[in-house]
Amino acid sequence: PIKELAEDKKNSMRTGPFGSNLLHSEFVEHGIAVLGIDNAVNNSFEWKERRYITKEKYETLKNYTVFSRDVIITIMGTTGRSAVIPSDIPLSINTKHLACITLNQRKANPYFISYSIHSHPYLLQQIKTKNKGAIMDGLNLTIVKDLKTPLPPIELQNQFEDVINSSKKKREVLSKSLIELEYMYKSVMQYALSGELF
Numbered sequence: 001p002i003k004e005l006a007e008d009k010k011n012s013m014r015t016g017p018f019g020s021n022l023l024h025s026e027f028v029e030h031g032i033a034v035l036g037i038d039n040a041v042n043n044s045f046e047w048k049e050r051r052y053i054t055k056e057k058y059e060t061l062k063n064y065t066v067f068s069r070d071v072i073i074t075i076m077g078t079t080g081r082s083a084v085i086p087s088d089i090p091l092s093i094n095t096k097h098l099a100c101i102t103l104n105q106r107k108a109n110p111y112f113i114s115y116s117i118h119s120h121p122y123l124l125q126q127i128k129t130k131n132k133g134a135i136m137d138g139l140n141l142t143i144v145k146d147l148k149t150p151l152p153p154i155e156l157q158n159q160f161e162d163v164i165n166s167s168k169k170k171r172e173v174l175s176k177s178l179i180e181l182e183y184m185y186k187s188v189m190q191y192a193l194s195g196e197l198f
Contacts, residue, residue, distance in 0.1 A: 001145065001146055001147065001148050002101065002113070002144060002145060002146075002147045002148075002149060003145035003146065004107075005101075005103055005104060005107050005108040005113065005149075005151070006101055006102060006103060006104060007102045007103060007104045008104065009102070011063055011102075012101065012102040012103075013099065013100070013101050013102075013141060013144070013145055014063070014064060014094075014099070014100050014141070015075065015094070015096055015098065015099050015100070015140075015141050016064050016093065016094045016095040016096040016097070016098060016100075017061050017064055017093075017095075017096060018096050021060075021061065022034075022053070022057075022061065022095070022096075026053060026054075026057055027051050027052060027053065028052050028053065028054055029052065030052055031052035031053055031054050031055060031057075031058070032052060032053050032054070032055060032057075032058040032090075032091050032092065032093065033050070033051070033052055033089075033090055033091070033092035033093075034051040034052060034053055034092065034093055034094070034095060035066055035072065035092050035093070035094045035095065035098060036049070036051065036094070036095045036097055036098065037074045037076065037077060037078060037081075037095075037097045037098065039072065039083065039098075040072050040073070040074055040081050040082055040083035040098065041074060041078055041081050042081070042083075043081050043082060043083060043114075043115075043118045043119075044083050045072075045083040045084060045085060045086055046083075053093070058091070058093065061093050062093075064093040064094055064100075065091070065092070065093055066085055066089065066092045066093060066094050066100055067085065067089075067102060068085055068086065068087045068088075068089055069084060069085060069087070069103075069105070069110045070084070070085045070100050070101060070102050070103075070110070071083070071084055071085075071100070071101045071103060071110050071113055071114045071117070072084075072085065072094060072098045072099070072100050072101075073098065073099045073100075073101070073117055073139075073144060074097060074098060075097060075098065075099050075138060075139040075140065075141075075144065076096075076097040076137075076138050076139075077097070077137065077138075078137075079127060079131055079137045079138065079139050080117060080118060080123075080124065080127040080139070081118055082113075082114040082115075082117040082118045083114060084110045084111055084114050099139070099141055099144045101113075101144075106154065107151075107154065108151065108154070108157065109154065109157035109158050109160065109161050110161075111157075111160060111161040111164050112152075112157040112160045112161065113149065115160070115164070116149050116150070117147070117149075120149065120150070122148070122149070122150065123147055123148075123149055126147050126148065127139065127147070130143045
C-alpha cells in the first residue's frame with residue numbers, strides 16, 4: 001500500500017484545504033503559489049494557471065505545504081494523473097483537488113511511484129474501480145493511501161528515474177532543434193518568395 005511508502009511523519013499524505021478555508025476570492029496576483037489539477041493533468045509537473053495567496057493566509061495553511069520531490073495526484077474530475085514536484089519549486093501549497101505524498105525515499109522513488117500511478121495497469125484498475133462521484137469522478141485520501149503498487153528494489157527504482165531524466169533531456173534537445181529548423185525553413189521560404197534565391 002502507498003501509505004506504507006510515505007515518510008514517517010505527520011502530514012506526509014495530505015489533501016489541500018477544504019471549503020471555506022481557501023476561497024477563490026482569496027487568490028492574489030503574487031505571493032505563495034497554490035498548486036491544482038492543471039499542474040499534474042499531463043502526468044508531468046507544468047506551470048499553467050498561476051494562483052497565489054498572501055503570506056498571512058499561508059500561515060494558516062502551512063500544513064498543506066508542498067515540497068521538492070513530493071508526488072501530487074489529481075483526485076477530482078480528471079483523477080489519477082500524477083507528477084513529481086521539481087527541485088526548484090517556490091514555496092507552495094496544494095488545493096483540495098490534489099493528494100500530496102512525501103515519500104520515504106529509502107523505500108520508494110517519487111518518479112517510479114508517480115509513473116506507476118498514472119501508467120501501471122494494476123494501479124489504473126484500482127483507481128477506475130474506486131472512483132466515486134455522482135456527477136464527476138473523485139477519489140479521496142483514504143483511497144489513495146490504500147492503493148497497492150508493485151515495488152521493485154530501490155536501486156532499480158532509482159535507475160528508472162535516471163532513464164526518465166535522460167529521456168527528458170533528449171526531448172528538450174530535439175524540441176530546441178525543431179524550433180531552429182522551423183526558423184530556418186521560414187527564413188528560406190521568405191527568401192524564396194521574395195525572389196532572392198533565384
